[in-house]
Amino acid sequence: MDAPAVRADGLTKRYGRTVALDHLDLEVPAGQILGYLGPNGAGKTTTLRLLLGLIRPTSGRAEIFGVDAWREPVRAHAHVAYVTSDVDVWPTLTGGEVLDLLGHAHGSVDVALRDELITSFDLDPTRRVRAYSTGNRQKVLLIAALMTRADLLVLDEPTRGLDPLVDQVFRTYIRQARDRGQTVVLSSHELSEVEALCDQVAIVRAGRLVEQRTLAELRQLSALAIEATFPGPPPDLSAVPGVHALEVEGSVLRCQVDGSIEPLLRALAEAGVTRMTSREPSLEELFLAHYDRADVPAP
Amino acid sequence: MTTGAAPARALVFTLSARRAVRSGALWGAALGVLTAASALSYDHVYPTHALRVALARAFGTNTMTIALFGPAPHLDTLAGFTSFKVSLTLSVLASLWGLRAATGALRGEEETGRWDLLLAGPRRRVATTAQALAGVGVGVVVLAATCVLVSAVAIGSPAGGLRWTQVLGLGGAVLAAATTFVALGALTSQLDATRHDATTTGVVILAIAYALRLVADAGLGLHALVWASPLGWIEELAPLTAPSPVAVVPVALWTVVLVAVALRAARIRDIGAGLLARDDRRRGPRRLLTGPGALTWRLLSSTILRWWIGITLGAGLIGLVARKAGSTIGGSSLRDVFGRLGATTLGTRAVLGVASLILAVVVSLLAVGQVAAARAEEARGHLDWLVASRVSRVRWLLWRLGAAAIALAGAGVLEGLATWGATASQGAHVGPALLFEAGANLLPPALALLGVATALYGLWPRAAVPVSYGLVAWSLLIVIVGGIGAISPWLLGTSVFHHMAAAPAEAPHATANAILCAIGLVGAAAGVVAFARRDLVGA
Numbered sequence: 001m002d003a004p005a006v007r008a009d010g011l012t013k014r015y016g017r018t019v020a021l022d023h024l025d026l027e028v029p030a031g032q033i034l035g036y037l038g039p040n041g042a043g044k045t046t047t048l049r050l051l052l053g054l055i056r057p058t059s060g061r062a063e064i065f066g067v068d069a070w071r072e073p074v075r076a077h078a079h080v081a082y083v084t085s086d087v088d089v090w091p092t093l094t095g096g097e098v099l100d101l102l103g104h105a106h107g108s109v110d111v112a113l114r115d116e117l118i119t120s121f122d123l124d125p126t127r128r129v130r131a132y133s134t135g136n137r138q139k140v141l142l143i144a145a146l147m148t149r150a151d152l153l154v155l156d157e158p159t160r161g162l163d164p165l166v167d168q169v170f171r172t173y174i175r176q177a178r179d180r181g182q183t184v185v186l187s188s189h190e191l192s193e194v195e196a197l198c199d200q201v202a203i204v205r206a207g208r209l210v211e212q213r214t215l216a217e218l219r220q221l222s223a224l225a226i227e228a229t230f231p232g233p234p235p236d237l238s239a240v241p242g243v244h245a246l247e248v249e250g251s252v253l254r255c256q257v258d259g260s261i262e263p264l265l266r267a268l269a270e271a272g273v274t275r276m277t278s279r280e281p282s283l284e285e286l287f288l289a290h291y292d293r294a295d296v297p298a299p
Numbered sequence: 300m301t302t303g304a305a306p307a308r309a310l311v312f313t314l315s316a317r318r319a320v321r322s323g324a325l326w327g328a329a330l331g332v333l334t335a336a337s338a339l340s341y342d343h344v345y346p347t348h349a350l351r352v353a354l355a356r357a358f359g360t361n362t363m364t365i366a367l368f369g370p371a372p373h374l375d376t377l378a379g380f381t382s383f384k385v386s387l388t389l390s391v392l393a394s395l396w397g398l399r400a401a402t403g404a405l406r407g408e409e410e411t412g413r414w415d416l417l418l419a420g421p422r423r424r425v426a427t428t429a430q431a432l433a434g435v436g437v438g439v440v441v442l443a444a445t446c447v448l449v450s451a452v453a454i455g456s457p458a459g460g461l462r463w464t465q466v467l468g469l470g471g472a473v474l475a476a477a478t479t480f481v482a483l484g485a486l487t488s489q490l491d492a493t494r495h496d497a498t499t500t501g502v503v504i505l506a507i508a509y510a511l512r513l514v515a516d517a518g519l520g521l522h523a524l525v526w527a528s529p530l531g532w533i534e535e536l537a538p539l540t541a542p543s544p545v546a547v548v549p550v551a552l553w554t555v556v557l558v559a560v561a562l563r564a565a566r567i568r569d570i571g572a573g574l575l576a577r578d579d580r581r582r583g584p585r586r587l588l589t590g591p592g593a594l595t596w597r598l599l600s601s602t603i604l605r606w607w608i609g610i611t612l613g614a615g616l617i618g619l620v621a622r623k624a625g626s627t628i629g630g631s632s633l634r635d636v637f638g639r640l641g642a643t644t645l646g647t648r649a650v651l652g653v654a655s656l657i658l659a660v661v662v663s664l665l666a667v668g669q670v671a672a673a674r675a676e677e678a679r680g681h682l683d684w685l686v687a688s689r690v691s692r693v694r695w696l697l698w699r700l701g702a703a704a705i706a707l708a709g710a711g712v713l714e715g716l717a718t719w720g721a722t723a724s725q726g727a728h729v730g731p732a733l734l735f736e737a738g739a740n741l742l743p744p745a746l747a748l749l750g751v752a753t754a755l756y757g758l759w760p761r762a763a764v765p766v767s768y769g770l771v772a773w774s775l776l777i778v779i780v781g782g783i784g785a786i787s788p789w790l791l792g793t794s795v796f797h798h799m800a801a802a803p804a805e806a807p808h809a810t811a812n813a814i815l816c817a818i819g820l821v822g823a824a825a826g827v828v829a830f831a832r833r834d835l836v837g838a
Contacts, residue, residue: 055834
């Protein structure tokens with residue numbers, strides 16, 4: 001398949017006067033894992049529901065492997081498996097029956113993989129869904145998606161409710177899926193999970209895509225975090241080009257620097273710095289950098 | 300902090316009461332309108348003494364209609380007529396309201412997880428349960444008071460012919476019915492782990508109560524059974540005709556005992572669980588769920604089966620008493636009265652024809668229930684997982700409509716079969732062909748409502764279920780109030796049941812049935828087309 005796994009072109013969704021998604025352009029190459037990030041209400045789930053043809057775009061177009069998701073949903077969905085964070089599964093069916101149903105609905109199941117997943121995720125498929133914990137219900141949906149070996153896995157907060165051990169199992173299978181050439185779109189608030197798994201990150205804000213890059217590219221474009229220790233009170237470095245987010249705690253100074261680090265190094269050397277560490281920003285810091293302090297409600 | 304402490308202690312009561320008062324006022328107003336409309340139609344429909352005497356002769360001792368609608372003393376008076384026409388309906392509706400209000404305030408709230416938050420604070424579960432019930436109790440009072448107020452104002456009592464004490468007594472009966480079933484709902488909410496199950500258990504008990512009362516009133520020498528039925532107690536209160544305050548005793552005892560058991564159960568059980576043990580493990584080989592068709596059958600089969608059993612039992616009971624009831628009908632004046640109810644013949648067939656309205660309402664509720672089940676699948680997000688795979692949403696809805704068609708066809712066949720078997724056992728020779736035709740005659744109104752409900756589902760999903768059930772209630776209300784000439788023909792025409800022939804008392808109306816079926820088909824087609832083009836919408 002030459003077409004990208006996912007392509008959104010000017011994708012817009014309005015509910016009356018509310019714009020849930022505003023001319024979103026997004027492309028996910030096949031065989032990659034995309035982390036799709038944004039705060040609550042930014043438009044993540046709306047994007048995924050548009051990609052799956054569950055809701056109709058007000059304008060624009062969503063394609064899965066070149067097939068229009070709204071006009072030809074059945075053909076488009078031949079390549080897709082979907083996991084939601086809402087785990088209100090059919091309560092009167094057993095876990096095994098849900099797997100049968102979703103497997104048949106998809107059209108193909110790797111039975112050996114399904115059995116392996118049931119063991120790995122430690123799921124009892126003979127129990128009715130109503131008797132499952134939230135985490136076990138989530139496991140049913142994850143197994144149902146993974147066992148199809150679908151070309152595209154659309155995962156909307158898939159690990160909500162899972163314990164850390166199961167989360168590790170999930171990560172293992174997602175990496176295996178990517179290694180097999182499957183594409184994954186992972187919407188999550190677990191930034192450590194996205195950082196550990198994803199090749200690319202897309203950040204959506206107020207219905208608009210504000211960034212889509214690899215993590216490495218994001219880091220290159222972002223500030224470097226510096227921590228420096230001095231024999232006495234730290235000097236005032238606010239005038240040094242590129243330096244911002246200064247914090248002083250005793251003889252320790254913390255700051256971030258954009259662009260060239262040379263002016264800062266010179267200033268630190270002149271001030272007699274005794275110890276200095278630098279590190280690349282975490283995904284959490286990168287994410288928060290797109291949402292300045294004004295967006296964070298006061299405690 | 301101290302200023303907020305006092306209101307917070309009564310938080311559950313306040314929230315529960317607020318909700319119950321709102322719906323109590325709405326339902327109370329509807330019950331009041333029903334009562335007033337019935338009372339106001341009396342002078343119009345039976346203007347002469349001769350007609351009233353004929354009415355009393357036709358129904359006063361007719362075991363069939365008494366079994367179905369309750370005792371009919373003093374039908375030649377406004378009080379007797381009103382009592383006969385609305386008492387049982389008010390009791391059943393008030394009981395349903397009470398049951399739903401209780402299961403909503405208790406199990407419904409618990410199901411959402413809100414009680415986890417409440418009980419994690421300094422609250423005792425017994426006190427919380429009691430507060431929620433007390434809040435519903437306020438709603439019960441509002442329900443009865445609104446019913447009294449609306450009916451009194453509309454009738455213009457006492458000038459309308461009913462005394463204040465009679466209208467107040469009617470409100471008392473509404474209060475007793477609602478209270479009885481609030482208590483039942485309180486108990487079933489402790490037994491079952493979901494609101495749906497708690498309400499279903501309550502509705503089954505309500506149906507049993509109705510059946511017991513029906514047998515008690517069927518002239519089979521089993522009238523003492525009326526004391527075994529909560530609806531029988533309400534019937535014995537007879538506020539409009541022969542008030543019997545002693546019937547308050549079983550109502551009070553039942554309420555106190557059930558609420559006490561419910562509070563005790565609330566103290567000892569786990570939050571989120573019911574006392575009734577459920578088998579949460581499926582043993583043996585599982586049947587493969589191979590797609591939306593198999594899923595539809597799996598999800599709906601037990602419910603449809605229960606509907607079929609209920610319809611079979613109901614039709615059977617009617618068939619059992621039809622011959623005896625029909626034998627009491629005779630004379631030209633009675634023929635006139637029955638004619639006003641749609642029957643063109645007398646005897647067993649006339650009784651079955653008049654009773655077909657009740658069965659038509661039940662079959663229509665079955666039809667609308669299928670659309671409600673489809674909407675519930677969508678609202679809970681289950682449909683997302685199917686539609687996100689290779690299942691077309693149109694195909695899914697067609698499976699659902701197919702299941703509804705099978706459910707309706709089965710209901711029609713079983714109704715004919717049960718009526719035939721029951722009437723034959725009593726020596727009434729009504730041919731099976733006529734009775735199966737009468738069973739089939741129940742389907743066109745149900746199909747029309749199924750189509751309209753499907754169209755609403757496609758176009759306006761969040762409102763589809765309440766509006767569709769409202770249409771059934773409207774059709775019934777119109778046909779009850781105006782079916783014998785009390786309202787304008789135009790308004791009467793808005794009821795699907797008005798267009799249904801009273802088969803087997805008369806031949807099915809081929810043209811009307813064809814139009815009703817066409818409405819069903821067009822509505823279903825419009826619904827499917829609209830559904831294919833709209834967003835999937837959550838709760």
